[in-house]
Amino acid sequence: MTVDLRGFNALSEERLRPMLAACCDVDRWVDRVLAGRPYDDVAALTEVADQAARDFDEAEVERALAAHPRIGDRASGESTEASWSRDEQAGVGDDTGVRAALAEGNREYEQRFGRVFLICATGLSAGELLAELRRRLGNDEATERAVLRDELRKIAVLRLSKVVDQEISV
DSSP: OBBBBBHHHOOOOOHHHHHHHHHHHOOHHHHHHTTTOOSSSSSHHHHHHHHHTTTHHHHHHHHHHHHHEEEOOOOOOSSSHHHHHHHHTTGGGHHHHHHHHHHHHHHHHHHSSOOOOOOOTOOOOOOHHHHHHHHHHHHHHHHHHHHHHHHHHHHHHHHHHBBBTOOOOO
């Protein structure tokens, strides 16, 4: 379901909360976006969502990651999150060689960092995703944690543009 900004401001918290949680399943993020209403314009909404996503603690990062499938895995189900994930990973395609390389890269990443590899995949080809996965395997823990948080932020703001039927830049 998408709404315009006026509809976003008018929706009950009960109806809007699950839509926002589909963007980023972190209660504090959802609460901050809700608390900012009414928004005068999409830029103000984007600013609050963007800033709220920059403040995630480790537990919130882990919670947000739990809602994302591995890159290259096809999300199953009919949930909003699953549908968005399939769209976002459309660039992965069906090349079994690339899928196998992504699966191996995901295993290496999880062994190295202890969490799922996450990237804002919208608009990226399978080759670009694989190259970025390989590049990020060379990061130290602190650098990778910062990159991961930024990717979560980009995904949250991008998904918010799917709720508010207006262009939002990340």
